[in-house]
Amino acid sequence: xxxxxxxxxxxxxxxxxxxxxxxxxxxxxxxxxxxxxxxxxxxxxxxxxxxxxxxxxxxxxxxxxxxxxxxxxxxxxxxxxxxxxxxxxxxxxxxxxxxxxxxxxxxxxxxxxxxxxxxxxxxxxxxxxxxxxxxxxxxxxxxxxxxxxxxxxxxxxxxxxxxxxxxxxxxxxxxxxxxxxxxxxxxxxxxxxxxxxxxxxxxxxxxxxxxx
Numbered sequence: 001x002x003x004x005x006x007x008x009x010x011x012x013x014x015x016x017x018x019x020x021x022x023x024x025x026x027x028x029x030x031x032x033x034x035x036x037x038x039x040x041x042x043x044x045x046x047x048x049x050x051x052x053x054x055x056x057x058x059x060x061x062x063x064x065x066x067x068x069x070x071x072x073x074x075x076x077x078x079x080x081x082x083x084x085x086x087x088x089x090x091x092x093x094x095x096x097x098x099x100x101x102x103x104x105x106x107x108x109x110x111x112x113x114x115x116x117x118x119x120x121x122x123x124x125x126x127x128x129x130x131x132x133x134x135x136x137x138x139x140x141x142x143x144x145x146x147x148x149x150x151x152x153x154x155x156x157x158x159x160x161x162x163x164x165x166x167x168x169x170x171x172x173x174x175x176x177x178x179x180x181x182x183x184x185x186x187x188x189x190x191x192x193x194x195x196x197x198x199x200x201x202x203x204x205x206x207x208x209x210x211x212x
Contacts, residue, residue: 027166028165028166028202028203030164030207032141032198032208033160034164036141040107045067045068046065046067046107047070047104048062048108048110049072049110050070050110051072051111052074052110052155053071054071054073057160061160068104070100072100074098074126078122081118085122091125096129099133100133105135106130106138107139109130109139111143112158113145113205115144116143116178116181123189124189127192128192131193135212140208140209140210140211141207141208142210144180144181144208146180146181149177150177150178153173153174156170186208193212194211195208195209
């Protein structure tokens with residue numbers, strides 16, 4: 001399995017009201033994530049973009065198939081991209097600088113919960129730039145805060161278990177308002193993608209499997 005070295009990340013816990021720790025560390029059944037992994041069979045080589053932090057658990061899970069995992073890690077860049085919303089050219093240039101050069105097209109993208117932390121212009125810029133690097137039919141998996149009005153200040157640290165459930169290893173942090181993107185919101189922000197399937201999970205997040 002091939003990998004890529006992520007950029008260094010910084011961890012900070014802002015002050016304020018703390019998120020309830022009960023959800024962190026509890027395995028989450030994510031059937032659409034499992035569906036995506038099942039589609040990565042051994043009949044050919046796959047290219048997967050991971051928009052979160054590099055994790056040995058993800059590498060181990062994808063190492064079971066012929067896969068090139070490209071870790072992009074946009075976690076620490078979300079706010080900077082949001083701040084460029086007023087200048088579409090500068091925003092596009094910033095996104096292009098963060099993503100891999102266009103080469104072997106991606107078959108799948110792991111967004112985790114990152115899309116919740118991108119405002120609409122940045123969300124569109126990121127997913128359009130990824131679309132330009134994907135092959136037709138590329139799948140994107142995402143977790144959207146939908147039922148709850150608040151979410152942690154920073155993206156979660158989801159890692160897959162061997163049984164393909166997900167667990168958040170991030171420590172509890174302060175909360176912020178969740179954008180609660182609806183399917184219609186995602187459709188407007190990501191016009192080149194369609195919702196293949198969606199599931200409301202027991203933690204109140206909407207799980208999506210999107211297709212380019």
